[in-house]
Amino acid sequence: MAKIELNNVTKSYGAVDVIKGIDLTIEKGEFMVFVGPSGCGKSTLLRLISGLEEITTGDMMFDGQRVNNVVPSERGIAMVFQSYALYPHMKVYDNMAFGMKLAKSDKGEIDRRVRNAAKMLQIDHLLDRLPRQLSGGQRQRVAIGRAIVRDPRVFLFDEPLSNLDAALRVQTRLEIAKLHHDMNDVTMIYVTHDQVEAMTLADRIAVLRDGKLMQVGTPAELYDNPNSIFVAGFIGSPKMNFITGEKAQAEGATTLGIRAEHIDLDEGGPWQGEVVHAEDLGSDHYLFVDIGTDEPVIVRRSGKLNVPLGTRVGLRPRPQDLHRFGPDEKPIRR
Numbered sequence: 001m002a003k004i005e006l007n008n009v010t011k012s013y014g015a016v017d018v019i020k021g022i023d024l025t026i027e028k029g030e031f032m033v034f035v036g037p038s039g040c041g042k043s044t045l046l047r048l049i050s051g052l053e054e055i056t057t058g059d060m061m062f063d064g065q066r067v068n069n070v071v072p073s074e075r076g077i078a079m080v081f082q083s084y085a086l087y088p089h090m091k092v093y094d095n096m097a098f099g100m101k102l103a104k105s106d107k108g109e110i111d112r113r114v115r116n117a118a119k120m121l122q123i124d125h126l127l128d129r130l131p132r133q134l135s136g137g138q139r140q141r142v143a144i145g146r147a148i149v150r151d152p153r154v155f156l157f158d159e160p161l162s163n164l165d166a167a168l169r170v171q172t173r174l175e176i177a178k179l180h181h182d183m184n185d186v187t188m189i190y191v192t193h194d195q196v197e198a199m200t201l202a203d204r205i206a207v208l209r210d211g212k213l214m215q216v217g218t219p220a221e222l223y224d225n226p227n228s229i230f231v232a233g234f235i236g237s238p239k240m241n242f243i244t245g246e247k248a249q250a251e252g253a254t255t256l257g258i259r260a261e262h263i264d265l266d267e268g269g270p271w272q273g274e275v276v277h278a279e280d281l282g283s284d285h286y287l288f289v290d291i292g293t294d295e296p297v298i299v300r301r302s303g304k305l306n307v308p309l310g311t312r313v314g315l316r317p318r319p320q321d322l323h324r325f326g327p328d329e330k331p332i333r334r
């Protein structure tokens with residue numbers, strides 16, 4: 001476990017500034033998730049924490065010690081990547097033991113840790129197989145197991161589930177959550193562009209945009225109280241509806257935001273429009289209603305909704321769930 005502090009950290013590649021001054025504290029035992037659009041610097045930030053990349057200016061502290069110039073192998077971190085990077089000619093056991101063997105650890109201790117990790121991840125029956133004899137999900141579990149064996153202070157995950165199919169992603173996500181719980185709450189930092197992973201795994205989420213930190217908070221804080229139009233639109237699926245123009249203008253606001261589940265169908269509602277598209281997700285139903293704004297408003301209902309395309313409907317946004325944003329894209333607090 002380690003507390004990690006970034007003090008005004010920047011990273012430039014030549015003239016290109018990729019990380020533009022980040023202040024962030026990740027508490028001991030915390031599960032922190034970095035999210036943001038492609039190219040915003042999530043992976044770079046993770047690599048700076050790992051030591052695989054050197055920071056350009058600022059300070060990186062692990063448990064109060066400055067680690068700017070400490071090499072990755074001495075930071076007590078373990079990384080798990082999207083590509084599993086297993087040694088193809090080594091059996092699962094040896095893949096998992098490799099780091100400790102290199103460090104010339106005691107054989108009995110290696111064996112104990114490998115078997116322990118394998119048991120934790122339910123891959124103990126696969127220890128004699130080669131990577132090519134495993135499924136994608138099993139390979140990723142071996143990669144995670146290899147990280148556990150090293151007994152790191154900090155786990156770093158870079159989109160570890162993106163090569164897995166939907167069902168395996170869900171299962172492996174649960175395993176990672178369980179792992180965080182079982183490992184006496186070791187500090188974990190996790191990069192993803194997947195909403196659901198971020199919302200379900202994180203103690204706190206850090207939203208990045210163009211090398212800057214936009215907001216840090218619990219999933220519920222970001223969902224309920226986004227501090228900008230950007231965060232409001234980035235967290236949550238389907239995306240928050242944004243309405244500009246005449247309909248939005250009240251109390252100094254220029255944009256109204258309302259989530260799809262916070263709009264009721266109501267004949268007498270203030271927004272009138274036509275259903276132009278519908279999506280049936282089984283458990284949920286989305287109606288896309290053209291109310292004369294730039295994009296159709298999405299309304300979400302659980303269960304089935306039989307509203308044919310072309311139907312005229314009235315919509316009533318729930319007043320307590322409306323987000324009002326000013327011209328600076330920041331919320332107007334009431």
Ligand SMILES: Nc1ncnc2c1ncn2[C@@H]1O[C@H](COP(=O)(O)OP(=O)(O)OP(=O)(O)O)[C@@H](O)[C@H]1O
Pocket residue numbers: 013016018036037038039040041042043044045193
């Ligand atoms: N070695 C490098 N030299 C120059 N630019 C780089 C280098 N590595 C990354 N970048 C740039 O830094 C920016 C951030 O890259 P990074 O991989 O951290 O983004 P990301 O948020 O992880 O994106 P994605 O979700 O697409 O993986 C990008 O614009 C990228 O082109």
